[in-house]
Amino acid sequence: MKPLLSVRGLEASYGDLKVLRGLDFTIAEGGVTALLGANGAGKTTTLRALCGMIPRSGEVEFDGRPISRARTEDIVRLGIAHVPEGRGTFFNLTVEENLELGAMSRPARREVADDVARIYGYFPRLKERRRQQAGTLSGGEQQMLAIGRALMLRPRLMLLDEPSFGLAPLVVEEVFRILAHVRETMKVSMLLVEQNANFALSLADHAYLLETGEIAVAGSAEEIRNDESIRNAYLGY
Amino acid sequence: MEILIQQIVSGVATGAIYACMALAIVMIYQAIHHLNFAQGEMAMFSTFVAWQLLAWGVPYWLAFVLTVALSFAGGIVIERLVFRRLENAPVLSHVVVFIALFAIFNSLAGFIWNFEIKPFPSPFGSGALFGGLMSPHQAGMIVVTLLVLALLYVFFRFTRIGLAMRAAAANPESARLVGIRVGWMTALGWGMASAIGAVAGMMIAPVVFLEPNMMVSILLYGFAGAVLGGLTSPVGAVIGGLAVGIIENLAGTYIPVVGPELKLPVALFVIVAVLVVRPSGLLGRKIVQRV
Ligand SMILES: Nc1ncnc2c1ncn2[C@@H]1O[C@H](COP(=O)(O)OP(=O)(O)OP(=O)(O)O)[C@@H](O)[C@H]1O
Numbered sequence: 394m395k396p397l398l399s400v401r402g403l404e405a406s407y408g409d410l411k412v413l414r415g416l417d418f419t420i421a422e423g424g425v426t427a428l429l430g431a432n433g434a435g436k437t438t439t440l441r442a443l444c445g446m447i448p449r450s451g452e453v454e455f456d457g458r459p460i461s462r463a464r465t466e467d468i469v470r471l472g473i474a475h476v477p478e479g480r481g482t483f484f485n486l487t488v489e490e491n492l493e494l495g496a497m498s499r500p501a502r503r504e505v506a507d508d509v510a511r512i513y514g515y516f517p518r519l520k521e522r523r524r525q526q527a528g529t530l531s532g533g534e535q536q537m538l539a540i541g542r543a544l545m546l547r548p549r550l551m552l553l554d555e556p557s558f559g560l561a562p563l564v565v566e567e568v569f570r571i572l573a574h575v576r577e578t579m580k581v582s583m584l585l586v587e588q589n590a591n592f593a594l595s596l597a598d599h600a601y602l603l604e605t606g607e608i609a610v611a612g613s614a615e616e617i618r619n620d621e622s623i624r625n626a627y628l629g630y
Numbered sequence: 631m632e633i634l635i636q637q638i639v640s641g642v643a644t645g646a647i648y649a650c651m652a653l654a655i656v657m658i659y660q661a662i663h664h665l666n667f668a669q670g671e672m673a674m675f676s677t678f679v680a681w682q683l684l685a686w687g688v689p690y691w692l693a694f695v696l697t698v699a700l701s702f703a704g705g706i707v708i709e710r711l712v713f714r715r716l717e718n719a720p721v722l723s724h725v726v727v728f729i730a731l732f733a734i735f736n737s738l739a740g741f742i743w744n745f746e747i748k749p750f751p752s753p754f755g756s757g758a759l760f761g762g763l764m765s766p767h768q769a770g771m772i773v774v775t776l777l778v779l780a781l782l783y784v785f786f787r788f789t790r791i792g793l794a795m796r797a798a799a800a801n802p803e804s805a806r807l808v809g810i811r812v813g814w815m816t817a818l819g820w821g822m823a824s825a826i827g828a829v830a831g832m833m834i835a836p837v838v839f840l841e842p843n844m845m846v847s848i849l850l851y852g853f854a855g856a857v858l859g860g861l862t863s864p865v866g867a868v869i870g871g872l873a874v875g876i877i878e879n880l881a882g883t884y885i886p887v888v889g890p891e892l893k894l895p896v897a898l899f900v901i902v903a904v905l906v907v908r909p910s911g912l913l914g915r916k917i918v919q920r921v
């Protein structure tokens with residue numbers, strides 16, 4: 394089957410510092426792909442390069458369409474939703490306005506209300522705080538809001554940058570349950586960046602390990618989970 | 631007591647002028663986070679366009695609508711042609727371009743329409759209201775200012791594009807990530823500011839008469855009103871503008887050494903004092919934020 398996203402020779406730099414040194418990888422339609430690696434390996438940079446937030450070179454195709462030169466807005470409008478590191482909250486807007494913004498590039502208004510209701514179903518905490526300024530939410534609540542905002546796009550591909558960051562262990566389980574549910578019901582593919590390799594590998598079908606801007610290991614999630622030497626060398630458990 | 635009320639009422643009337651300008655200033659500030667020094671000249675130029683249309687025999691309200699529409703388009707063109715390219719340029723580049731625009735509009739108006747003072751008609755007729763305290767034009771101007779404010783409120787509060795503009799101004803990077811075309815939102819902000827400036831110009835011109843330098847001091851008061859109101863809030867801009875008008879008038883009357891010549895510095899002094907106590911202005915948004 395043709396992959397939903399295929400990346401060839403992706404490179405990106407900050408000034409003189411080359412952070413991505415030619416990545417090749419693919420994401421299957423409907424699949425969850427984990428991108429793991431130590432701090433500073435270039436995971437966040439990879440996601441930012443994919444959706445055009447930083448200058449990059451190489452070939453990126455989404456659903457057969459080249460997007461390596463497209464602008465962020467246009468990439469998002471193709472159905473790629475990014476839950477960014479730092480969560481990207483609109484602090485001075487209300488929780489509900491933050492969610493509505495997620496659907497900004499979709500035309501139909503009525504469905505937006507239904508989708509907001511669905512997000513509130515996933516995250517009742519957000520419903521309680523719907524009229525509150527989003528900047529007053531706790532870190533974990535903002536993380537839920539960021540995931541909710543991304544889902545409002547009805548994306549085909551989600552780029553998730555450490556969705557478990559700052560969440561209590563029970564909430565992490567909850568979030569991963571919701572992501573699994575979303576994947577089943579909405580047929581959303583995901584590229585999942587995580588520090589929490591256990592959770593990531595339990596959700597993912599496929600995984601890549603990133604080491605200083607290069608892909609060091611690629612394989613099925615199960616292989617990587619069960620390979621003790623990889624775990625010791627790259628994942629530290 | 632009666633004098634006090636009189637002074638306040640006539641302060642409100644002049645303040646409405648500043649409030650109108652302050653609204654336009656706040657619009658652009660929201661979009662690009664700079665104060666546009668050329669705003670007054672843009673408004674003056676729009677007013678000349680209206681004057682020209684009227685001179686050609688176009689009825690007042692049609693000329694009004696045409697001028698607002700042309701100014702809206704002009705604001706968008708300026709953003710797309712000039713400021714889009716300066717998006718990431720340092721503040722000083724913006725300042726230089728603002729000054730250039732100021733000079734261009736000023737001399738262009740003088741070149742096309744010369745520097746002679748021209749009367750500009752009021753759509754509200756003449757006479758006296760409230761026992762001679764206010765002219766119908768001043769009353770009309772206050773109503774128009776409040777109308778513009780109400781329209782802005784509805785636009786930003788209840789429309790999707792208004793929400794998109796607020797999001798783009800507050801957090802451009804996140805706005806792009808939800809598919810908002812941030813550049814166009816900025817252009818729209820310029821268009822709206824330019825249109826509001828045109829309204830302000832057409833309201834102000836019957837009071838101060840039309841000539842290329844008509845806006846220079848008014849823009850200063852408009853800045854003062856906008857800053858006093860907090861720069862981020864249209865309501866604050868209107869309240870700030872009105873307050874500047876009132877302060878200016880009261881100072882001229884009640885502080886003996888302050889004649890007409892010292893009204894401006896006194897008004898500015900009061901504003902500096904307010905800002906020292908409340909740096910975010912009267913209605914500036916305090917963002918509550920937890921990390
Ligand atoms: N804006 C920037 N300017 C300069 N260098 C940067 C910038 N952002 C990231 N870097 C550098 O690029 C490298 C990769 O950073 P990146 O944020 O992609 O890492 P990461 O894998 O997401 O790490 P973490 O797990 O800590 O989030 C790091 O060495 C970092 O110092």
Ligand SMILES: [Mg+2]
Pocket residue numbers: 436437438478554
């Ligand atoms: Mg990161």
